[in-house]
Amino acid sequence: MRAWLQVAFGGPEVRRLTELPDPQPGPGEVVVDVLACGLNRLDILQRKAPVIPVFALPHIAGMDIVGTVAEIGEGVDAGLLGRHVALDPVVVCQTCDMCVAGKTYYCRGLRTAGSTRHGGFAEKVLMPAVNAIPIDPSTLSLAEYASIPVASVTAWHGLVGVARLQPGETVVVPAAGSGVGSAGIQVAKNAGCTVITTVGSAAKVDRAYQTGADVVIDRSATDWVQAARAATGGKGVDVVFDHVGGPFLQEAIDALRIEGRVVMSGTTASDHSTIRSTSLFHWGKNILAHGGYSPAEMREVIGEYERGALKPVIDSVHSFDELDQAEARLESGEFSGKVVVCRQ
Ligand SMILES: [Zn+2]
Structure with missing residues (x-):
């Protein structure tokens, strides 16, 4: 071969x-x-x-x-x-x-x-x-x-399996153009959530809306944390799906509401994050992590695509x-x- x-x-x-x-x-x-x-x-x-x-x-x-x-x-x-x-x-x-x-x-x-x-x-x-x-x-x-496999099942596992998204919650799924991001936006929408996403350039904004996001923030022009907080009336978002790593983790914590949760799910930017501890525990915010996906989740996600719930x-x-x-x-x-x- x-x-x-x-x-x-x-x-x-x-x-x-x-x-x-x-x-x-x-x-x-x-x-x-x-x-x-x-x-x-x-x-x-x-x-x-x-x-x-x-x-x-x-x-x-x-x-x-x-x-x-x-x-x-x-x-x-x-x-x-x-x-x-x-x-x-x-x-x-x-x-x-x-x-x-x-x-x-x-x-x-x-x-x-x-x-x-x-x-x-x-x-x-x-x-x-x-x-x-x-x-x-x-x-x-x-x-x-x-x-489908790695990106979509990672998104499903993080948002459904670990964050346990609830209808009506506001979720940040960053990097709409990435495989995990484009799947995560759809998974969060299907869970009944309001989805805020980020893109790295103005050229990607339309595609992110087409994927299903409610709010698209162009990181090259706007501070995404401020914009995400503003989109929730200053309260902060319920969940941030961190499949990025590095400095993003602190930004994710800053974007959360009191007692909100960050799901750690990837380190494509960096394996090393530094956080201000008080920004987490003073406000009862939580970092969630839960290993990799299960074989059952992989089959479940393929089924979601086959029945058209995910595109x-x-x-x-x-x-x-x-x-x-x-x-x-x-x-x-x-x-x-x-x-x-x-x-x-
Ligand atoms: Zn074993």
Whole structure:
């Protein structure tokens, strides 16, 4: 098979299309012919430098994988052969104390396809059969399915599973143009909330309204914290969904109402945040965090897209051989929605 193999850290040149042996399925595993794969910010971060301790080179990135089951290992349902599937990238051991307790997102041996094991920027990928979720390409296109997994399920988990949004609440979902942001806006709207979002330039304002936001703040022209507080009559918002990290966390706290809550869910800007403690405890504000999403949430979110409650927001689709262009698009910051590569 051909795969985009990363052999060092640096620019796009550290990752080349390389001929590799086809993976072979062991017991309980499937080999999937990859047809589409979505890009994520982590692909670029890990190309430049190690982010996660267990990351190892050589590496194949690509977390949001869609394809057809080409081969099955011993003990796998033969009905999966030839099926179109989306892959849950999170692979767990099923045997550690956390897995046994049903908290697989804290699995002590957790690996993620495209992050800490080989992913979907390849013609084939090896995964446990339990990670293969049958999909219906007559409902959504393969590129649309490949736009769902990590970003949308992260948004769902953070807003529905952790923040437990209530109808009538006001929520800030920042970065409307990002995959997590565009999904989060829709999830919060469906929960009956008023949604405030941010964009990095005036050019992205219209698209953010089209995605469903009630208030769009252009960060390049306005202090978003002041604008969000003003939109609530100075009271502050009920919830801020922090999938950004870095300095954003303090801004999120400042935007909250008394006893409001921040949900921590990502660190695409930075893994290091400094906060003023009194801004949190004096006003009974809360920071919530709750690991990763569960396999059930992944299936639930795909179902939401299939029934039309959530709409894929795709910026652009590129060919598999043009991964460099796709990644440059993501790195430019000018995208709005998910960037996907397809082999069809
Ligand atoms: Zn485990």
